[in-house]
Structures are given as C-alpha cells and as structure tokens.
Amino acid sequence: MSHESAEQELIRIPITVDVPYRFAAGNYMSRFLIELRDNGKFFGIRCPSCGRVQLPPRIVCAPCHVRNEEWVELGLEGTLTAFTVMYLPLTDPTTGEPHEPPFTYGSVRLDGADSNLDHIVHLGDEYDSAWVGMRVRVVLRPREERIGDLSDIIHFEPLKGQEKPGK
Amino acid sequence: MKRKVAIIGGGQTRHAARRHDVNQVELVNEAVRAALADAKMTIDEIDAVLLGNMEFFEGCHMTDCWLADGIGAYGKPGLKITTGGTVGATIVCAGAHHVASGLFDKVLCIGFEKQEEGDTGAILSGVAHPLFGRSMAGAAVGYFAMMGSSYMAAWGAKEEHSAMVAVKARQNARKNRYAHLKLDIGIQDVLNSRMLAYPIRMLDMCPASNGACAMILSDEKTARDRCARPVWIRAMDTAHNEQFEISWRDVLDRRPKFSTTCASRIYRKLGVADPAAYFDVFEVYEPATWAELQWYEDLGLCAPGQGFRLVEEGKTGIDGPMPVNPSGGVLSTNCIGASAMLRVWEAALQIRGDAGGHQVPKEVRRALTTGYGGTNWTVMTALSRDPED
Numbered sequence: 001m002s003h004e005s006a007e008q009e010l011i012r013i014p015i016t017v018d019v020p021y022r023f024a025a026g027n028y029m030s031r032f033l034i035e036l037r038d039n040g041k042f043f044g045i046r047c048p049s050c051g052r053v054q055l056p057p058r059i060v061c062a063p064c065h066v067r068n069e070e071w072v073e074l075g076l077e078g079t080l081t082a083f084t085v086m087y088l089p090l091t092d093p094t095t096g097e098p099h100e101p102p103f104t105y106g107s108v109r110l111d112g113a114d115s116n117l118d119h120i121v122h123l124g125d126e127y128d129s130a131w132v133g134m135r136v137r138v139v140l141r142p143r144e145e146r147i148g149d150l151s152d153i154i155h156f157e158p159l160k161g162q163e164k165p166g167k
Numbered sequence: 168m169k170r171k172v173a174i175i176g177g178g179q180t181r182h183a184a185r186r187h188d189v190n191q192v193e194l195v196n197e198a199v200r201a202a203l204a205d206a207k208m209t210i211d212e213i214d215a216v217l218l219g220n221m222e223f224f225e226g227c228h229m230t231d232c233w234l235a236d237g238i239g240a241y242g243k244p245g246l247k248i249t250t251g252g253t254v255g256a257t258i259v260c261a262g263a264h265h266v267a268s269g270l271f272d273k274v275l276c277i278g279f280e281k282q283e284e285g286d287t288g289a290i291l292s293g294v295a296h297p298l299f300g301r302s303m304a305g306a307a308v309g310y311f312a313m314m315g316s317s318y319m320a321a322w323g324a325k326e327e328h329s330a331m332v333a334v335k336a337r338q339n340a341r342k343n344r345y346a347h348l349k350l351d352i353g354i355q356d357v358l359n360s361r362m363l364a365y366p367i368r369m370l371d372m373c374p375a376s377n378g379a380c381a382m383i384l385s386d387e388k389t390a391r392d393r394c395a396r397p398v399w400i401r402a403m404d405t406a407h408n409e410q411f412e413i414s415w416r417d418v419l420d421r422r423p424k425f426s427t428t429c430a431s432r433i434y435r436k437l438g439v440a441d442p443a444a445y446f447d448v449f450e451v452y453e454p455a456t457w458a459e460l461q462w463y464e465d466l467g468l469c470a471p472g473q474g475f476r477l478v479e480e481g482k483t484g485i486d487g488p489m490p491v492n493p494s495g496g497v498l499s500t501n502c503i504g505a506s507a508m509l510r511v512w513e514a515a516l517q518i519r520g521d522a523g524g525h526q527v528p529k530e531v532r533r534a535l536t537t538g539y540g541g542t543n544w545t546v547m548t549a550l551s552r553d554p555e556d
Contacts, residue, residue, distance in 0.1 A: 008188075082417055093302070107416055133318035
C-alpha cells in the first residue's frame with residue numbers, strides 16, 4: 001500500500017450504545033415513591049443529630065454519619081431557590097426525547113425540607129417570568145396515572161397573587 | 168508530606184474542537200511525548216503511569232487498558248482514576264502521593280478527553296441520582312445557569328459581570344498558543360451571543376475540546392539532578408460533598424462545601440492568612456463564568472457577594488494584583504479529563520516563567536489551582552518555586 005497521498009483519508013465510525021438498567025430504589029426511596037404514588041404525599045427524613053430534613057429520604061445523614069429514622073411529611077408548596085430557562089433541546093435521559101424548549105425549571109425548597117427538589121416550573125407563555133423566591137405548588141398526575149417515579153409530578157406552578165419584587 | 172514532590176516536566180496538545188486526525192491513543196501519546204521531551208527523559212525511566220478522564224465519555228471504560236501503549240504503561244505499575252471534572256488534578260494528587268510515599272521516584276500523570284467522540288450531555292446525566300432529578304435534561308449548562316440566577320438575585324450582579332469574565336478568559340486565551348477558543352471579543356459580543364439557558368449565553372460557557380495534558384512528578388533528588396527549574400507541590404486537598412444537598416446552585420447556602428472546606432484546610436496547612444497576598448497567580452476550574460466569581464469568594468479573595476466587583480475592577484486580569492486564569496481557563500479550553508491538570512500545569516509554567524505570551528508580568532513564587540467536578544468535588548494544589556516556601 002502506498003504511503004504517499006495528498007490527504008490521508010480519516011474514517012470515523014458511528015456506534016450507538018443502548019444499555020438497559022434497573023435501579024433498586026432501596027428501602028428509603030421506595031417508601032418515598034410509594035407515598036407519592038399512593039397518597040400524593042412527599043416525605044423527608046430528619047437526622048436525629050443535626051435535625052435537618054433531607055429529601056430524598058436516605059439511610060444516613062452524611063455529615064453526622066448517623067442513621068435516619070424519623071419521617072417528616074412535607075408541604076406541597078415551596079420556594080424557588082434557583083431557576084433557568086432552557087433554550088436547548090437537550091435529551092431527557094429517562095425518555096430519550098427532549099423537553100420542548102423554551103422551558104423553565106428550578107430548584108424548589110418544599111415547606112419543611114432542608115433540601116431541594118428540581119422540576120419544571122410551568123409558566124405558560126411567560127416562561128421567563130420566574131424569580132428567585134417565587135412561591136410554587138406541586139401539581140401531580142391523577143392517582144391512576146402515577147407509577148412511583150418523579151414523573152408523577154407534572155410540574156410546579158406559581159401560587160396566584162404574587163408579584164416579582166421590584167428592581 | 169514524607170518526601171518533597173516536584174513537577175519536572177510536562178506537555179499538552181493544541182486543544183481543538185476537531186481532532187479527526189487522531190484516535191484516543193494517538194492523542195494521548197502526543198502529550199506524553201511532549202512531557203518526556205520537556206523533562207528530557209525516556210519512558211523507561213518512568214516508574215508508574217496514572218491516567219484519568221471522564222468515565223465513558225468516549226464509550227470505552229478501562230481506558231488504562233486500551234490506551235496502555237500510548238500512555239507508556241506497558242509493563243509498569245499504574246492506576247486509572249475517574250473523579251469527574253476534577254480528575255486531572257486528582258491524577259496529580261495521586262501521583263504526588265506515589266512520590267511522597269517513597270515508593271516511586273518518577274511518575275507520569277496524564278489527563279485527556281476526546282470529547283467529540285461521544286455525547287457529553289447524555290453521559291453527564293449519569294452523574295445524577297438515577298431516580299431523583301436526572302430527567303431535568305439541563306446538563307452542565309443548566310446547572311450553571313441556575314447558579315447564575317441565584318447569584319444575580321442574591322448579590323445584584325448583572326449579566327454584564329458574567330460577560331466581563333468571558334471576555335477576560337478569551338482575551339487571555341489569545342496569548343496561549345495551546346488554547347482552544349482564542350476569541351477577540353468584547354462585552355457586547357457576549358451579550359449578543361445566543362442564549363443557551365438563562366442567564367448563560369453561548370460565550371458565557373466553556374467549549375467542548377479534544378486534548379490531553381501530561382506531567383512528570385519526581386522526588387527531590389531526581390529534581391535537583393535533572394531539572395533546571397523544578398516546581399514544588401507544597402500542599403493538596405480534596406473534599407467530598409453530598410451530591411444532591413450542597414451545590415453551587417444556591418449561593419446563599421452557608422454550609423461547608425467542597426470549595427470552602429478545601430480552601431480553609433489548605434490555607435491552614437501552609438499558614439496562609441491572606442490568599443490574595445500569599446499566592447501570585449490562580450488557575451481555577453470555571454466551566455462557566457458564574458463559577459469563577461464564586462471561586463473568588465470561596466477562595467477568600469474577597470468577601471461573599473463581592474466576586475463580581477473584583478472582575479469589574481480588573482483585579483483578576485492578567486496584569487492585575489491577583490491574576491486568575493491567565494491561560495484562558497476552562498472557559499477557553501475544556502477537554503474535561505485534562506482540564507483540572509491543565510490548571511496545575513499552567514500554574515507550573517507561570518512559576519517557571521515559561522508561559523510565553525500569557526506569562527503574568529510580575530514575579531511568580533507561589534500559585535494555587537483548583538479543580539471542579541459535577542459531583543461537587545475539588546482538588547486544590549498549592550505550588551511554589553521553593554520547596555520550603
């Protein structure tokens with residue numbers, strides 16, 4: 001084979017890896033998801049040492065390294081601590097499809113929790129009207145459509161009657 | 168440390184959006200050869216080889232296996248490590264531990280990413296808890312965008328401040344022949360660039376680069392015998408956080424986090440009272456502009472909430488009193504597996520006086536570098552011209 005060529009041809013080979021996984025939710029997350037599915041409720045767990053209420057519930061408080069036992073029912077309303085308006089059609093890895101941009105999502109501190117839950121914030125046409133500190137309420141699928149997954153949450157919606165603080 | 172550790176050589180590839188001309192082995196081999204040439208060593212003299220990248224970004228796990236020839240690891244001891252975006256610095260840290268232990272004298276450390284070969288966003292989603300938040304499809308840009316919204320709301324910073332960081336980075340990169348995004352841009356160019364995820368625009372965000380970096384660490388005797396200007400690793404630190412608890416998205420969260428925990432520990436190890444005075448140059452890991460402002464605060468270069476004032480006042484420019492990322496930083500070059508190592512290598516070049524066009528115009532005795540991984544890890548490394556200083 002000749003080593004002489006004006007340009008070396010460069011080959012790139014497309015390969016798609018399609019791998020199924022099945023994650024065990026474990027003791028704590030299973031109970032959290034069952035409460036969400038069956039009762040439409042959110043539960044956090046309180047550390048017996050530092051007292052913080054963790055979401056999702058988990059076996060050990062990381063800084064204290066003690067076992068968590070005390071389940072705490074959280075509110076269905078919360079406060080937006082950070083948000084973004086996504087303009088890119090990034091793939092949702094749980095569905096293989098993108099959410100249609102633009103869409104707003106953020107980190108919500110549910111009343112009673114010390115941790116945040118990230119989800120879509122439904123603002124309709126006013127997708128850029130969110131602000132840090134906005135009060136929101138969770139909107140769940142009807143009971144018969146819930147499967148025990150975070151997708152049982154449709155989105156958060158803003159509580160009525162609030163105004164963005166003036167500039 | 169049981170023994171002193173020196174950086175006695177290193178090298179990097181010219182980082183680029185497209186490297187169709189090389190496969191992963193060939194890419195890494197370029198950096199390895201450059202480092203060996205810089206240290207005037209042969210691969211036979213290397214005692215161990217450490218390799219890092221983002222796991223599965225290129226669709227091959229056990230990269231130490233399929234890259235064994237290109238990295239020079241044939242027959243040698245070594246490790247592959249993956250710690251997310253901070254892996255390049257973890258490799259240096261692990262290499263330093265190997266040398267400091269007394270068990271190895273000369274260690275080759277390598278970080279790389281051939282980013283174009285995979286789908287970064289899709290694989291990055293795998294860092295999230297599988298059942299809690301993975302579906303938001305925000306990727307890194309979404310995460311830093313949330314951080315930006317929190318920062319602006321908390322402190323009154325404006326999108327212009329983000330643009331100032333973006334301009335500083337790419338103008339510095341124009342002076343760095345290895346950098347990927349050498350852009351002659353101004354504030355308005357940034358503000359006119361396409362919005363990706365509010366408030367992050369195209370020019371506020373790091374690129375995806377293909378590239379590699381390699382460094383050679385040695386014990387003191389080898390450094391004295393073989394290296395004209397060794398750079399000494401004086402201290403390192405790393406800390407883990409709970410992934411879904413403490414992150415940069417809520418800038419008002421006062422709980423100890425990876426960045427502040429490591430900074431306070433490394434300062435304590437070295438007796439640093441005022442980091443802005445102690446260190447002459449900083450190379451921080453900033454995947455987005457807002458992250459750089461937060462690094463200023465978490466490293467104690469200014470009070471909380473004042474990071475945006477530092478860049479506004481030009482204090483962190485290449486000719487400023489506390490230059491940050493004269494190399495152009497991650498905002499200009501992001502081959503993720505190499506990026507945190509490039510911070511250490513660029514800081515070493517500054518101390519050696521070898522940074523060329525992007526050498527800061529003042530005496531450089533000491534430097535501090537940080538890494539960042541989406542798992543909210545960092546590895547911080549303090550370098551010095553003098554092993555006792």
